[in-house]
Amino acid sequence: MTATIQDVTQHTTPLPLLAFVHVPKTAGSTVNAVLGRCSPRGLGHCEGILDTNAFLGYASDCDWLSGHISRDVFAGRLIWLNRPVEYFATTREPIAQLLSMLNWHFEISHRGTESFLAHSVPTQRKIAEVQATDFSRLSAVMALLLKPDNGFLNCQARFILGADFDSIADSEITRRLNSYCYIATEQTLPDLYQAFGFAEVPRDAHELRENAASKYHFDTTIFKTSELRAFLAYHHRHDIALYDLVRQTSWSAQERRPFRPAFPIVTPENYDEQAYLDANPDVAADIRANGFRSGRDHFDACGHAEGRRKLVPPPVLWDRREWSLLSRSKRLE
Numbered sequence: 001m002t003a004t005i006q007d008v009t010q011h012t013t014p015l016p017l018l019a020f021v022h023v024p025k026t027a028g029s030t031v032n033a034v035l036g037r038c039s040p041r042g043l044g045h046c047e048g049i050l051d052t053n054a055f056l057g058y059a060s061d062c063d064w065l066s067g068h069i070s071r072d073v074f075a076g077r078l079i080w081l082n083r084p085v086e087y088f089a090t091t092r093e094p095i096a097q098l099l100s101m102l103n104w105h106f107e108i109s110h111r112g113t114e115s116f117l118a119h120s121v122p123t124q125r126k127i128a129e130v131q132a133t134d135f136s137r138l139s140a141v142m143a144l145l146l147k148p149d150n151g152f153l154n155c156q157a158r159f160i161l162g163a164d165f166d167s168i169a170d171s172e173i174t175r176r177l178n179s180y181c182y183i184a185t186e187q188t189l190p191d192l193y194q195a196f197g198f199a200e201v202p203r204d205a206h207e208l209r210e211n212a213a214s215k216y217h218f219d220t221t222i223f224k225t226s227e228l229r230a231f232l233a234y235h236h237r238h239d240i241a242l243y244d245l246v247r248q249t250s251w252s253a254q255e256r257r258p259f260r261p262a263f264p265i266v267t268p269e270n271y272d273e274q275a276y277l278d279a280n281p282d283v284a285a286d287i288r289a290n291g292f293r294s295g296r297d298h299f300d301a302c303g304h305a306e307g308r309r310k311l312v313p314p315p316v317l318w319d320r321r322e323w324s325l326l327s328r329s330k331r332l333e
Contacts, residue, residue: 015260016084018042018064018196021071023159025100026092027189029210032066037205038198038262039063040309056081063260064196071176072162086253088192089160089183091246094239095232098145099220101152105130106217126150135219138227145235157238165238173245181253183246195253200262266308271299275310 020035022028022044032044042064049055050069059065059081067074071087078085092100105127108116116124129150134140145152157165160183161176168176177183184192193201202208222228233240266276276295277283283298292298299308 014083015063016086017059017062017078017081018260019074019078019085019087020064020066021074021087021089021159022066022068023089023091023097023156024068025097025104026090026156027186028066028068028090030189030208031090031192033208033210034193034202034205035064035066035196037202037265037307038193038196038200039260040263042066050077059083068159070159070162071179086181087179088181088195088253090189090192091156091160091183091185091243093186094156094236094243095223097156097239098152098232098236099216099223101155102130102218103216110217133218135222138222138225141222141228142231145231153236154238157242160242173242177245177249178252180251182251183249185243185247191254195251195256196260197253197256197258198260198262199258200264202265263309266299266303266310268304270310271296272310276303276308279310280308 018035020028020031022032035042036044042062043049043058044066046055046058046065046067047069048067049058050067050073055077059078060083071089074087075085091097108119108127109131116127119127126149130144133144144150151158154165160180161168161173165173182192182195190206193205223232264270273295276299280295280303283295283303286292287295287298292301295303
């Protein structure tokens with residue numbers, strides 16, 4: 001898509017912060033990768049700084065934030081932000097999402113001891129508990145899933161609707177869903193990327209697959225039995241109902257026009273010598289130090305792999321009256 005900064009900054013109100021509720025095992029890592037390619041001015045897995053003073057600083061200065069943070073917690077922290085916020089999320093078929101969450105606890109072992117020890121002690125205990133479960137025994141699987149601190153059941157409802165998801169009326173569920181600009185399913189991820197409103201979405205965004213599904217490291221046969229299916233139909237019912245609602249809902253950001261600036265990555269097809277040198281001032285020093293003949297020589301050798309941008313991401317120009325990028329930006333190609 002071709003657009004200009006002027007095309008996407010016609011309004012005088014501040015551009016809203018894009019807040020992505022990263023529900024575990026619903027393609028959130030892939031969405032983060034797309035967001036990073038749309039704008040480098042963002043932060044994934046911001047749950048790590050949620051309770052620090054840095055969080056609101058990032059929220060003020062970034063185009064987007066993403067984290068394993070429920071919608072209600074996100075909103076509670078961002079209420080102090082003097083800036084509009086737009087919420088987005090992804091969902092997944094509930095049984096597939098549950099199986100993927102369980103499988104993650106086995107994947108950790110395949111990443112080595114260092115990866116295991118990098119997690120908190122409570123998470124390590126949970127990993128060990130899942131790995132010790134006999135998945136051929138119905139009672140053992142039910143006991144694992146029913147432990148409230150494990151958070152396996154109705155995980156998507158908890159993240160998207162809030163901690164009180166199981167006690168709110170249908171009208172309140174509808175109201176909370178309507179507070180999102182867009183919630184995608186596995187089938188509608190490309191529509192989510194357009195709903196973000198960036199002036200340019202990477203052409204290969206639909207091909208990106210972070211953390212691609214791997215084989216299961218435990219026996220999933222029991223999840224096909226009528227007994228466990230009936231158990232999940234009741235105990236996992238909030239996620240099942242939510243997934244159905246998401247697929248039926250029309251979102252406010254569907255088919256929206258672009259309004260956020262984008263900072264495209266340099267490719268062999270769109271390479272421009274002067275734009276590359278202007279956007280990457282360190283390249284000139286690298287050319288002198290390492291004997292590159294030109295910016296193109298540098299790009300072919302290492303810039304392409306580094307994901308260099310065509311434009312310098314302008315600083316966030318923020319005040320209470322307006323957001324303006326016009327004076328510090330070039331035309332998007």
